[in-house]
């Protein structure tokens with residue numbers, strides 16, 4: 001079965017973006033394990049707001065993977081060659097079709113709306129969290145509307161010279 005891996009960056013005070021969605025505070029001078037992680041996945045899942053943010057910087061970058069964007073607005077049909085919009089029964093779709101399929105793992109990109117859906121359904125296998133050395137004071141939180149306790153097992157933590165710390169967690173399903 002494919003694993004679902006949340007690979008994400010947050011501020012020290014737990015925000016993934018500024019209130020306006022900006023991620024201009026992310027340290028982008030290095031790879032921080034992303035290339036190796038990217039090689040381990042063949043499928044990408046993200047919320048519609050994150051997708052729109054990605055598109056702001058130009059063309060959609062992940063054309064070598066199969067991407068799914070979650071939305072609750074079926075009136076806007078936006079699927080394209082590399083990106084499929086999913087409008088209903090997200091959990092059923094993930095369990096029945098995605099996890100069972102052969103191949104590499106799944107990158108759960110975020111944002112927090114989508115993270116909560118997956119954590120509440122006990123669908124996340126790994127969390128790779130890069131905490132950036134900044135306090136944003138406000139913004140879009142990493143976790144919101146989580147409705148159950150989740151215990152994580154720390155597999156490793158990697159400190160970088162610039163103050164970024166990356167934690168690799170495993171989640172046992174309940």
Ligand SMILES: NC(=O)c1ccc[n+]([C@@H]2O[C@H](COP(=O)([O-])OP(=O)(O)OC[C@H]3O[C@@H](n4cnc5c(N)ncnc54)[C@H](OP(=O)(O)O)[C@@H]3O)[C@@H](O)[C@H]2O)c1
Pocket residue numbers: 007008009010015016017020021022023046047048049050051053070071072073086087088090109110111112113114115117140
């Ligand atoms: N720091 C990082 O590493 C990182 C990673 C990812 C994202 N981000 C940032 O996070 C921000 C976006 O996060 P967000 O939490 O506001 O939004 P999001 O999770 O990216 O997307 C929210 C959208 O998902 C859809 N949705 C919500 N619940 C759903 C459900 N039950 N079924 C199907 N679709 C559902 C809705 O789309 P519709 O409105 O179309 O119905 C909703 O507006 C962006 O600024 C992005 O840059 C940062």
